[in-house]
Amino acid sequence: MPETFRFWTFCVSECSAAAAIDVGLCERCKQHFCAIHAILATHCCKKYPLDEDEWAAAQTEEVTALRHMMNDEILRRRASERNGGLNCEFDPSDPLGQKRMCGMHIHLRIIFSNGTAWLARILRHNYTSFSDDFSNLCLKSECATLKWLEDINVPSPKLYDFGLRNEPEIKVGVAYMLIEELPGTPLLLPSPSEEQLRKLYKSYADILCTIYKYPIDQIGALSLQPDGTICIGPIVGDRSGTFSQIGPFSNAREYYTTWAEKYLEMICDHQLFTPYSVNAYLIFKYLKELAQQGQWNAFESSIDNGPFFLKHMDDKSDHILVDKDYNVTGFIDWTFARAVPMQGWASPGDRILAEAIQTRDKYLARFVSGPDLVRRFSFALGMGMCMSWDEAVDLFRGLISTAEGIGSEFDWDVWRQNRIAQWAGDGRLQALLLELGEI
Protein backbone atom coordinates (compact mmCIF):
# COMPACT_ATOMS: atom_id res chain seq x y z
CA MET A 1 0.00 0.00 0.00
CA PRO A 2 1.42 3.43 -0.87
CA GLU A 3 2.26 5.58 2.10
CA THR A 4 -0.41 8.00 3.24
CA PHE A 5 0.17 11.53 2.07
CA ARG A 6 1.22 13.79 4.94
CA PHE A 7 0.80 17.51 4.80
CA TRP A 8 3.15 18.18 7.68
CA THR A 9 5.33 15.22 8.39
CA PHE A 10 7.06 16.26 11.54
CA CYS A 11 5.69 16.74 14.97
CA VAL A 12 8.60 17.17 17.36
CA SER A 13 11.88 15.45 16.61
CA GLU A 14 11.31 12.45 18.87
CA CYS A 15 7.82 11.81 17.46
CA SER A 16 7.17 9.94 14.23
CA ALA A 17 3.47 10.81 14.09
CA ALA A 18 2.05 13.06 11.41
CA ALA A 19 1.04 16.53 12.45
CA ALA A 20 -2.70 16.79 12.96
CA ILE A 21 -4.13 19.11 10.31
CA ASP A 22 -7.10 20.11 12.42
CA VAL A 23 -5.91 20.23 16.02
CA GLY A 24 -2.12 20.22 15.68
CA LEU A 25 -1.19 23.66 14.31
CA CYS A 26 -0.13 26.20 16.90
CA GLU A 27 -0.62 29.81 15.82
CA ARG A 28 1.61 31.00 18.65
CA CYS A 29 4.84 29.07 18.03
CA LYS A 30 3.84 28.27 14.43
CA GLN A 31 4.75 24.62 14.79
CA HIS A 32 2.96 21.49 13.72
CA PHE A 33 2.18 18.90 16.37
CA CYS A 34 0.44 15.58 16.52
CA ALA A 35 -2.71 15.63 18.64
CA ILE A 36 -0.81 14.29 21.65
CA HIS A 37 2.19 16.61 21.55
CA ALA A 38 -0.05 19.62 20.91
CA ILE A 39 -1.41 19.38 24.43
CA LEU A 40 1.60 18.01 26.30
CA ALA A 41 3.15 20.24 28.94
CA THR A 42 6.35 20.42 26.84
CA HIS A 43 4.40 22.54 24.37
CA CYS A 44 4.15 25.57 26.59
CA CYS A 45 2.19 28.02 24.42
CA LYS A 46 -1.06 29.38 25.79
CA LYS A 47 -3.84 27.10 24.66
CA TYR A 48 -6.37 29.74 23.68
CA PRO A 49 -6.54 31.59 20.34
CA LEU A 50 -4.69 34.83 19.63
CA ASP A 51 -6.72 37.89 20.49
CA GLU A 52 -7.56 40.44 17.83
CA ASP A 53 -4.45 42.59 18.35
CA GLU A 54 -2.12 39.60 18.46
CA TRP A 55 -3.75 38.23 15.33
CA ALA A 56 -3.35 41.52 13.44
CA ALA A 57 0.29 41.81 14.55
CA ALA A 58 1.03 38.24 13.43
CA GLN A 59 -0.50 38.91 10.03
CA THR A 60 1.43 42.12 9.54
CA GLU A 61 4.64 40.38 10.52
CA GLU A 62 3.95 37.56 8.06
CA VAL A 63 3.07 39.87 5.18
CA THR A 64 6.03 42.14 5.84
CA ALA A 65 8.33 39.14 5.61
CA LEU A 66 6.65 38.10 2.37
CA ARG A 67 7.12 41.60 0.92
CA HIS A 68 10.80 41.42 1.81
CA MET A 69 11.11 38.22 -0.20
CA MET A 70 9.68 40.00 -3.23
CA ASN A 71 11.63 41.86 -5.87
CA ASP A 72 9.15 44.64 -6.69
CA GLU A 73 11.24 46.06 -9.48
CA ILE A 74 11.29 42.82 -11.47
CA LEU A 75 7.57 42.25 -11.00
CA ARG A 76 6.84 45.83 -12.05
CA ARG A 77 9.00 45.39 -15.14
CA ARG A 78 7.22 42.14 -16.06
CA ALA A 79 3.84 43.88 -15.72
CA SER A 80 4.99 46.76 -17.89
CA GLU A 81 6.35 44.42 -20.59
CA ARG A 82 3.03 42.60 -20.69
CA ASN A 83 1.04 45.79 -21.01
CA GLY A 84 2.56 47.43 -24.05
CA GLY A 85 5.45 48.95 -22.12
CA LEU A 86 3.21 51.22 -20.04
CA ASN A 87 4.86 52.44 -16.87
CA CYS A 88 3.34 51.20 -13.66
CA GLU A 89 3.69 51.46 -9.92
CA PHE A 90 2.41 49.62 -6.87
CA ASP A 91 -0.54 51.32 -5.24
CA PRO A 92 1.11 53.19 -2.35
CA SER A 93 -2.11 53.13 -0.31
CA ASP A 94 -1.78 49.39 0.37
CA PRO A 95 1.91 48.48 0.36
CA LEU A 96 1.38 45.13 2.09
CA GLY A 97 -1.59 44.03 0.00
CA GLN A 98 -3.69 43.52 3.10
CA LYS A 99 -6.81 45.26 1.86
CA ARG A 100 -7.57 42.25 -0.30
CA MET A 101 -5.95 39.58 1.76
CA CYS A 102 -7.54 36.15 1.86
CA GLY A 103 -6.64 32.79 3.32
CA MET A 104 -3.96 31.99 0.78
CA HIS A 105 -3.10 35.26 -0.97
CA ILE A 106 -2.40 38.94 -0.66
CA HIS A 107 -3.19 41.22 -3.60
CA LEU A 108 -1.03 44.19 -4.55
CA ARG A 109 -2.58 46.69 -6.90
CA ILE A 110 -0.43 47.75 -9.85
CA ILE A 111 -1.50 51.03 -11.42
CA PHE A 112 -0.49 51.81 -15.03
CA SER A 113 0.19 55.24 -16.44
CA ASN A 114 -3.11 55.14 -18.37
CA GLY A 115 -5.04 54.70 -15.11
CA THR A 116 -5.88 51.01 -15.52
CA ALA A 117 -4.94 48.53 -12.80
CA TRP A 118 -3.88 44.91 -12.46
CA LEU A 119 -3.49 42.83 -9.36
CA ALA A 120 -0.43 40.90 -8.30
CA ARG A 121 -1.94 37.88 -6.55
CA ILE A 122 0.83 36.70 -4.25
CA LEU A 123 0.75 33.37 -2.49
CA ARG A 124 1.12 33.82 1.26
CA HIS A 125 3.96 32.04 2.94
CA ASN A 126 3.39 30.96 6.52
CA TYR A 127 3.33 27.96 8.81
CA THR A 128 0.07 26.71 7.30
CA SER A 129 1.36 26.92 3.71
CA PHE A 130 1.56 23.83 1.57
CA SER A 131 4.87 22.52 0.26
CA ASP A 132 6.40 24.27 -2.75
CA ASP A 133 5.41 21.47 -5.11
CA PHE A 134 1.85 21.40 -3.89
CA SER A 135 1.55 25.20 -3.95
CA ASN A 136 2.86 25.26 -7.52
CA LEU A 137 0.34 22.66 -8.64
CA CYS A 138 -2.47 24.75 -7.14
CA LEU A 139 -1.19 27.88 -8.81
CA LYS A 140 -0.75 26.28 -12.23
CA SER A 141 -4.21 24.79 -12.02
CA GLU A 142 -5.70 28.18 -11.20
CA CYS A 143 -3.85 29.71 -14.16
CA ALA A 144 -5.19 26.99 -16.47
CA THR A 145 -8.69 27.64 -15.12
CA LEU A 146 -8.46 31.40 -15.78
CA LYS A 147 -7.30 30.78 -19.34
CA TRP A 148 -10.10 28.30 -19.92
CA LEU A 149 -12.68 30.73 -18.53
CA GLU A 150 -11.35 33.48 -20.76
CA ASP A 151 -11.74 31.20 -23.78
CA ILE A 152 -15.39 30.52 -22.99
CA ASN A 153 -16.19 34.11 -22.03
CA VAL A 154 -16.98 33.65 -18.36
CA PRO A 155 -16.26 36.94 -16.60
CA SER A 156 -13.17 36.29 -14.53
CA PRO A 157 -9.79 38.00 -14.27
CA LYS A 158 -7.61 37.75 -17.34
CA LEU A 159 -4.23 36.20 -16.60
CA TYR A 160 -1.15 38.07 -17.85
CA ASP A 161 1.75 36.31 -16.18
CA PHE A 162 2.61 33.96 -13.37
CA GLY A 163 5.63 32.64 -11.52
CA LEU A 164 6.06 29.64 -9.28
CA ARG A 165 7.69 29.19 -5.91
CA ASN A 166 11.41 28.58 -6.08
CA GLU A 167 11.63 29.46 -9.73
CA PRO A 168 15.06 31.11 -9.66
CA GLU A 169 15.17 32.19 -13.30
CA ILE A 170 12.21 34.53 -12.84
CA LYS A 171 13.70 36.25 -9.78
CA VAL A 172 10.46 37.74 -8.43
CA GLY A 173 11.15 35.83 -5.23
CA VAL A 174 7.58 34.71 -4.51
CA ALA A 175 4.83 32.77 -6.29
CA TYR A 176 2.55 35.19 -8.08
CA MET A 177 -0.05 35.76 -10.75
CA LEU A 178 -0.57 39.01 -12.61
CA ILE A 179 -4.27 39.36 -13.28
CA GLU A 180 -6.76 41.92 -14.43
CA GLU A 181 -8.53 43.94 -11.75
CA LEU A 182 -12.24 43.42 -12.33
CA PRO A 183 -14.77 46.12 -11.53
CA GLY A 184 -17.25 45.53 -8.73
CA THR A 185 -17.05 44.63 -5.09
CA PRO A 186 -17.36 41.26 -3.36
CA LEU A 187 -20.90 40.28 -2.64
CA LEU A 188 -21.15 40.37 1.10
CA LEU A 189 -24.61 41.66 1.48
CA PRO A 190 -26.20 41.24 4.85
CA SER A 191 -29.76 41.34 3.56
CA PRO A 192 -30.31 42.13 -0.11
CA SER A 193 -33.90 42.73 -1.08
CA GLU A 194 -35.71 40.11 -3.15
CA GLU A 195 -35.55 42.44 -6.14
CA GLN A 196 -31.79 42.82 -5.76
CA LEU A 197 -31.41 39.07 -5.45
CA ARG A 198 -33.44 38.50 -8.59
CA LYS A 199 -31.14 40.78 -10.50
CA LEU A 200 -28.07 39.14 -9.08
CA TYR A 201 -29.25 35.61 -9.76
CA LYS A 202 -30.28 36.52 -13.27
CA SER A 203 -26.69 37.33 -14.21
CA TYR A 204 -25.40 34.47 -12.03
CA ALA A 205 -27.67 32.06 -13.91
CA ASP A 206 -26.34 33.40 -17.22
CA ILE A 207 -22.80 32.56 -16.12
CA LEU A 208 -23.77 29.06 -14.95
CA CYS A 209 -25.50 28.44 -18.27
CA THR A 210 -22.37 29.52 -20.12
CA ILE A 211 -20.18 27.09 -18.16
CA TYR A 212 -22.80 24.42 -18.76
CA LYS A 213 -22.30 24.80 -22.50
CA TYR A 214 -18.72 23.58 -22.12
CA PRO A 215 -18.77 20.10 -20.63
CA ILE A 216 -15.51 18.42 -19.66
CA ASP A 217 -14.98 14.70 -20.20
CA GLN A 218 -13.36 13.86 -16.87
CA ILE A 219 -13.57 14.81 -13.22
CA GLY A 220 -10.43 16.68 -12.30
CA ALA A 221 -8.70 20.04 -12.25
CA LEU A 222 -7.58 21.92 -15.33
CA SER A 223 -3.87 21.87 -15.79
CA LEU A 224 -1.41 23.80 -17.94
CA GLN A 225 0.91 21.82 -20.15
CA PRO A 226 4.46 23.06 -20.78
CA ASP A 227 3.40 24.08 -24.32
CA GLY A 228 0.60 26.25 -22.88
CA THR A 229 -2.29 23.95 -23.76
CA ILE A 230 -4.91 23.11 -21.16
CA CYS A 231 -5.91 19.59 -20.26
CA ILE A 232 -7.65 17.85 -17.39
CA GLY A 233 -5.40 16.55 -14.65
CA PRO A 234 -5.69 15.38 -11.04
CA ILE A 235 -7.68 17.32 -8.46
CA VAL A 236 -5.18 19.31 -6.44
CA GLY A 237 -6.44 19.14 -2.86
CA ASP A 238 -9.23 21.27 -1.50
CA ARG A 239 -9.69 24.47 0.40
CA SER A 240 -9.07 22.84 3.73
CA GLY A 241 -5.90 21.41 2.23
CA THR A 242 -6.69 17.95 3.36
CA PHE A 243 -5.77 15.51 0.67
CA SER A 244 -3.17 14.75 -1.92
CA GLN A 245 -3.90 14.74 -5.63
CA ILE A 246 -6.61 12.39 -6.81
CA GLY A 247 -7.95 11.58 -10.25
CA PRO A 248 -8.76 12.44 -12.91
CA PHE A 249 -11.86 10.22 -12.90
CA SER A 250 -14.37 9.33 -15.56
CA ASN A 251 -17.06 8.30 -13.11
CA ALA A 252 -18.69 10.03 -10.14
CA ARG A 253 -18.83 6.91 -7.97
CA GLU A 254 -15.11 6.43 -8.34
CA TYR A 255 -14.51 10.09 -7.49
CA TYR A 256 -16.58 10.18 -4.31
CA THR A 257 -15.33 6.76 -3.24
CA THR A 258 -11.73 7.85 -3.60
CA TRP A 259 -12.48 11.07 -1.76
CA ALA A 260 -13.87 9.11 1.21
CA GLU A 261 -10.95 6.69 1.09
CA LYS A 262 -8.46 9.59 1.31
CA TYR A 263 -10.19 10.70 4.49
CA LEU A 264 -10.06 7.17 5.89
CA GLU A 265 -6.32 7.11 5.25
CA MET A 266 -5.81 10.40 7.02
CA ILE A 267 -7.99 9.37 9.94
CA CYS A 268 -5.89 6.19 10.37
CA ASP A 269 -2.72 8.27 10.15
CA HIS A 270 -4.15 10.62 12.83
CA GLN A 271 -3.99 13.67 10.61
CA LEU A 272 -7.67 14.45 11.04
CA PHE A 273 -10.44 13.96 13.61
CA THR A 274 -7.96 12.66 16.20
CA PRO A 275 -10.20 13.37 19.20
CA TYR A 276 -12.65 10.73 17.86
CA SER A 277 -10.72 8.60 15.37
CA VAL A 278 -12.90 5.50 15.56
CA ASN A 279 -16.14 7.41 15.16
CA ALA A 280 -14.73 9.39 12.23
CA TYR A 281 -13.52 6.17 10.64
CA LEU A 282 -16.98 4.62 10.90
CA ILE A 283 -18.60 7.69 9.39
CA PHE A 284 -16.25 7.95 6.44
CA LYS A 285 -16.42 4.22 5.80
CA TYR A 286 -20.18 4.58 5.70
CA LEU A 287 -19.87 7.52 3.27
CA LYS A 288 -17.52 5.48 1.12
CA GLU A 289 -20.08 2.67 0.94
CA LEU A 290 -22.79 5.14 -0.05
CA ALA A 291 -20.49 6.43 -2.80
CA GLN A 292 -19.74 2.93 -4.06
CA GLN A 293 -23.46 2.18 -4.20
CA GLY A 294 -24.11 5.34 -6.21
CA GLN A 295 -26.19 6.87 -3.44
CA TRP A 296 -24.56 10.27 -3.70
CA ASN A 297 -26.59 10.70 -6.83
CA ALA A 298 -30.28 11.44 -6.36
CA PHE A 299 -30.89 11.67 -10.12
CA GLU A 300 -30.60 9.23 -13.00
CA SER A 301 -27.50 7.08 -12.61
CA SER A 302 -26.28 7.89 -16.13
CA ILE A 303 -25.07 11.32 -14.98
CA ASP A 304 -22.39 9.53 -12.93
CA ASN A 305 -20.60 8.95 -16.24
CA GLY A 306 -20.52 12.57 -17.25
CA PRO A 307 -20.36 15.00 -18.78
CA PHE A 308 -18.73 17.06 -16.05
CA PHE A 309 -18.63 20.79 -15.45
CA LEU A 310 -16.23 23.31 -14.00
CA LYS A 311 -17.12 24.35 -10.46
CA HIS A 312 -15.88 27.18 -8.32
CA MET A 313 -15.29 25.61 -4.92
CA ASP A 314 -16.19 28.58 -2.75
CA ASP A 315 -19.38 28.18 -0.85
CA LYS A 316 -19.59 31.72 0.43
CA SER A 317 -20.33 34.65 -1.79
CA ASP A 318 -17.16 36.70 -1.51
CA HIS A 319 -15.83 35.30 -4.80
CA ILE A 320 -18.71 36.95 -6.66
CA LEU A 321 -18.10 40.55 -7.65
CA VAL A 322 -21.11 42.75 -8.25
CA ASP A 323 -21.69 46.29 -9.43
CA LYS A 324 -23.91 48.77 -7.63
CA ASP A 325 -26.93 47.49 -9.55
CA TYR A 326 -26.27 43.90 -8.47
CA ASN A 327 -25.07 42.69 -11.84
CA VAL A 328 -22.33 40.09 -11.48
CA THR A 329 -19.12 41.57 -12.87
CA GLY A 330 -17.06 38.43 -12.42
CA PHE A 331 -15.99 35.45 -10.36
CA ILE A 332 -12.60 35.61 -8.70
CA ASP A 333 -10.35 33.30 -6.67
CA TRP A 334 -10.51 30.06 -8.68
CA THR A 335 -8.03 28.09 -6.56
CA PHE A 336 -9.15 24.46 -6.22
CA ALA A 337 -11.74 24.74 -9.03
CA ARG A 338 -12.44 21.43 -10.69
CA ALA A 339 -14.74 19.65 -13.10
CA VAL A 340 -17.34 17.74 -11.10
CA PRO A 341 -20.38 15.57 -11.83
CA MET A 342 -23.70 17.22 -12.49
CA GLN A 343 -25.07 16.32 -9.05
CA GLY A 344 -22.18 18.18 -7.41
CA TRP A 345 -22.12 21.04 -9.87
CA ALA A 346 -25.61 22.45 -10.04
CA SER A 347 -25.90 22.49 -6.27
CA PRO A 348 -29.36 23.27 -5.14
CA GLY A 349 -29.45 26.63 -3.59
CA ASP A 350 -31.68 29.54 -3.40
CA ARG A 351 -35.23 29.41 -4.68
CA ILE A 352 -34.66 32.60 -6.66
CA LEU A 353 -31.61 31.10 -8.37
CA ALA A 354 -33.67 28.03 -9.25
CA GLU A 355 -36.32 30.28 -10.77
CA ALA A 356 -33.72 32.19 -12.75
CA ILE A 357 -32.32 28.96 -14.16
CA GLN A 358 -35.79 27.57 -14.86
CA THR A 359 -36.36 30.33 -17.39
CA ARG A 360 -33.14 29.40 -19.22
CA ASP A 361 -32.75 25.65 -19.07
CA LYS A 362 -35.41 23.33 -17.69
CA TYR A 363 -33.11 20.30 -17.60
CA LEU A 364 -30.55 22.19 -15.56
CA ALA A 365 -33.26 23.59 -13.30
CA ARG A 366 -34.11 20.06 -12.11
CA PHE A 367 -30.69 19.75 -10.52
CA VAL A 368 -30.82 23.13 -8.89
CA SER A 369 -34.16 22.28 -7.32
CA GLY A 370 -33.25 18.69 -6.35
CA PRO A 371 -31.78 17.31 -3.12
CA ASP A 372 -28.22 18.40 -2.42
CA LEU A 373 -26.71 15.07 -1.39
CA VAL A 374 -23.16 15.90 -2.43
CA ARG A 375 -22.88 18.90 -0.20
CA ARG A 376 -24.45 17.02 2.66
CA PHE A 377 -22.22 13.96 2.22
CA SER A 378 -18.96 15.74 1.53
CA PHE A 379 -18.71 19.33 2.45
CA ALA A 380 -19.80 19.49 6.00
CA LEU A 381 -17.67 16.69 7.36
CA GLY A 382 -14.86 17.01 4.88
CA MET A 383 -13.23 20.04 6.37
CA GLY A 384 -9.81 20.18 7.90
CA MET A 385 -11.05 22.34 10.71
CA CYS A 386 -11.30 21.55 14.32
CA MET A 387 -14.78 20.06 14.62
CA SER A 388 -16.07 18.92 17.98
CA TRP A 389 -17.67 15.51 18.29
CA ASP A 390 -21.00 17.12 19.16
CA GLU A 391 -20.95 19.02 15.88
CA ALA A 392 -19.83 15.99 13.93
CA VAL A 393 -22.49 13.69 15.32
CA ASP A 394 -25.17 16.28 14.62
CA LEU A 395 -24.03 16.46 11.02
CA PHE A 396 -24.00 12.71 10.82
CA ARG A 397 -27.51 12.54 12.20
CA GLY A 398 -28.67 14.80 9.35
CA LEU A 399 -26.67 12.82 6.88
CA ILE A 400 -28.02 9.42 7.82
CA SER A 401 -31.50 10.84 7.90
CA THR A 402 -30.99 11.96 4.28
CA ALA A 403 -29.48 8.64 3.26
CA GLU A 404 -31.82 6.25 5.01
CA GLY A 405 -34.72 8.28 6.29
CA ILE A 406 -33.81 7.46 9.88
CA GLY A 407 -35.06 10.32 11.95
CA SER A 408 -35.23 11.00 15.66
CA GLU A 409 -34.97 7.28 16.48
CA PHE A 410 -31.32 7.26 15.34
CA ASP A 411 -29.07 6.25 18.22
CA TRP A 412 -25.37 6.82 17.62
CA ASP A 413 -24.19 4.30 20.23
CA VAL A 414 -26.32 1.52 18.81
CA TRP A 415 -25.29 2.36 15.24
CA ARG A 416 -21.65 2.41 16.29
CA GLN A 417 -21.81 -0.99 17.99
CA ASN A 418 -23.59 -2.51 15.02
CA ARG A 419 -21.07 -1.15 12.56
CA ILE A 420 -18.08 -2.27 14.61
CA ALA A 421 -19.58 -5.77 14.64
CA GLN A 422 -20.46 -5.64 10.95
CA TRP A 423 -16.98 -4.46 9.97
CA ALA A 424 -15.08 -6.78 12.29
CA GLY A 425 -13.00 -7.96 9.33
CA ASP A 426 -11.70 -4.47 8.57
CA GLY A 427 -8.03 -4.51 9.55
CA ARG A 428 -7.66 -0.74 9.74
CA LEU A 429 -10.66 -0.43 12.03
CA GLN A 430 -9.36 -3.21 14.27
CA ALA A 431 -5.97 -1.50 14.44
CA LEU A 432 -7.59 1.77 15.48
CA LEU A 433 -9.72 0.07 18.14
CA LEU A 434 -6.68 -1.73 19.47
CA GLU A 435 -4.56 1.40 19.49
CA LEU A 436 -7.22 3.30 21.41
CA GLY A 437 -7.71 0.50 23.89
CA GLU A 438 -11.25 -0.33 22.80
CA ILE A 439 -10.53 -4.04 22.30
Ligand SMILES: [Zn+2]
Ligand atom coordinates in the same frame (compact mmCIF):
# COMPACT_ATOMS: atom_id res chain seq x y z
ZN1 LIG B 1 2.88 26.55 20.28
Ligand SMILES: [Zn+2]
Ligand atom coordinates in the same frame (compact mmCIF):
# COMPACT_ATOMS: atom_id res chain seq x y z
ZN1 LIG C 1 3.91 13.92 18.36
